Amino acid sequence: MFVSDLDRPWHQTPFPIQGFHVRSQADIQAVVSHCRWVMIDVDEGRASLSAGGAGFGSGSSLRGQGRETLKLPPLNIRQPVRYQTEQPLEKEVKACQRLLADAERALQDTFVTLQSGKTPDTRPAEAVTRKVVASVVRQPNALLWLSRTRQFDDLVYRHALNTAVWALVCGRQLGLKEELLNHLGLGCLLSQVGKTTLPRELLRHEQQLSREDYQQYRSYVSRGVEMLAQSGLPRAVMTVVENHRERHNGSGFPQGIRGDRIPVLAKVAGIAEFFESLVAPREDHSPLTPARAVALLYDMRNIEFQEDLVETFIQAIGVYPTGSLVELSDGQRGVVVSHSPERRLWPRVMVMQDAEHKPLKSSRILDLARINEGRDASQVLKVLACLPSGTRGLDPSAYDLTGGESRWSLGRLIGR
Numbered sequence: 001m002f003v004s005d006l007d008r009p010w011h012q013t014p015f016p017i018q019g020f021h022v023r024s025q026a027d028i029q030a031v032v033s034h035c036r037w038v039m040i041d042v043d044e045g046r047a048s049l050s051a052g053g054a055g056f057g058s059g060s061s062l063r064g065q066g067r068e069t070l071k072l073p074p075l076n077i078r079q080p081v082r083y084q085t086e087q088p089l090e091k092e093v094k095a096c097q098r099l100l101a102d103a104e105r106a107l108q109d110t111f112v113t114l115q116s117g118k119t120p121d122t123r124p125a126e127a128v129t130r131k132v133v134a135s136v137v138r139q140p141n142a143l144l145w146l147s148r149t150r151q152f153d154d155l156v157y158r159h160a161l162n163t164a165v166w167a168l169v170c171g172r173q174l175g176l177k178e179e180l181l182n183h184l185g186l187g188c189l190l191s192q193v194g195k196t197t198l199p200r201e202l203l204r205h206e207q208q209l210s211r212e213d214y215q216q217y218r219s220y221v222s223r224g225v226e227m228l229a230q231s232g233l234p235r236a237v238m239t240v241v242e243n244h245r246e247r248h249n250g251s252g253f254p255q256g257i258r259g260d261r262i263p264v265l266a267k268v269a270g271i272a273e274f275f276e277s278l279v280a281p282r283e284d285h286s287p288l289t290p291a292r293a294v295a296l297l298y299d300m301r302n303i304e305f306q307e308d309l310v311e312t313f314i315q316a317i318g319v320y321p322t323g324s325l326v327e328l329s330d331g332q333r334g335v336v337v338s339h340s341p342e343r344r345l346w347p348r349v350m351v352m353q354d355a356e357h358k359p360l361k362s363s364r365i366l367d368l369a370r371i372n373e374g375r376d377a378s379q380v381l382k383v384l385a386c387l388p389s390g391t392r393g394l395d396p397s398a399y400d401l402t403g404g405e406s407r408w409s410l411g412r413l414i415g416r
Contacts, residue, residue: 003031004041068249070259074308080175083137089338092142093401096135100146103128104157107189111196114227122231129185133178136168141322141338144169148323149396155203156192159276164188167272173316184265187240191269194224207285218253221245236265244269247304271305271313281389290324291386319344325387325394331355335396343369345382352394363399
């Protein structure tokens with residue numbers, strides 16, 4: 001069964017995902033201990049079973065396949081900060097339009113210097129990291145939006161920048177202080193530097209490597225650590241570079257350490273880097289939809305990633321993360337621009353196509369949580385499906401986030 005709603009607000013329960021499949025007696029007991037009644041979506045349950053999709057319950061398909069699990073006490077964040085959203089999304093997006101380009105430029109300069117064997121001046125990268133952190137603190141969805149809709153010049157830079165943004169959004173949710181967020185962000189940006197020493201062909205197909213190629217690929221972490229050894233970076237930054245590919249159950253690399261031996265910042269970087277690898281478009285494979293990636297990540301709790309960190313990450317990015325292409329139950333199509341922690345299945349969506357999938361001249365923003373307030377269940381407007389990246393006719397960069405006219409309209413081209 002698919003539990004679509006509860007008799008109480010979701011944030012008052014331990015369920016990190018709003019909407020999940022019941023697949024075991026343990027799932028039923030968890031629901032019974034917190035709720036007197038729940039609402040079941042029969043169509044969703046049937047669709048998932050017929051498609052063989054993994055759900056969010058503890059008995060889903062990725063468990064019980066022989067992979068070692070490890071249960072630890074929850075992460076203990078010392079004096080966590082409770083950040084408040086200080087800036088509307090649209091305003092913050094305008095304020096940091098050039099920020100990712102500046103970050104890519106600083107990263108490129110640093111990587112080129114390191115490739116030449118020289119000690120880089122990391123101050124530009126540190127300065128841009130502070131700006132990125134400040135933006136995420138003010139409004140966590142703005143840079144997510146920009147990073148998901150912007151075209152990057154290089155695959156390695158895109159991966160590093162997007163990983164940093166995912167990690168900072170998660171770190172903000174954890175309540176990490178800004179100094180730690182700065183270390184986390186810079187560590188994520190520099191974590192991919194070792195890949196610049198690997199063959200480009202190997203990087204283009206890093207999801208489909210032979211055993212021999214994978215051994216060479218794994219060396220990028222130690223190569224990166226060696227390249228940065230004389231840079232004078234803070235120890236906290238270097239621990240992210242060293243340990244972002246370690247895994248909770250010891251299945252990672254380069255050292256195969258596990259559990260609480262992995263530094264907290266590296267754990268956050270690891271889950272962010274893994275998620276980005278799932279959803280990023282690549283030449284050699286089609287990416288997962290963000291919703292499918294969230295479900296997969298949830299199934300890996302206490303296996304490759306610590307359970308409460310997985311839940312925090314999902315709470316931070318939502319079931320339908322910013323930048324997800326979606327189709328609504330009335331046929332309209334668009335892209336998620338932000339989500340509500342209280343109603344995770346009802347995000348804000350920028351609609352770009354009408355119910356017949358015809359492009360709109362001007363986009364419009366639908367806040368599903370607000371629209372559905374007080375509606376009968378039969379009239380609820382919801383996300384019907386998460387669409388693959390590159391779905392024809394859905395290009396968020398062609399529209400203004402404020403719901404304005406398409407940037408590529410004839411009128412705008414004539415007026416330039």
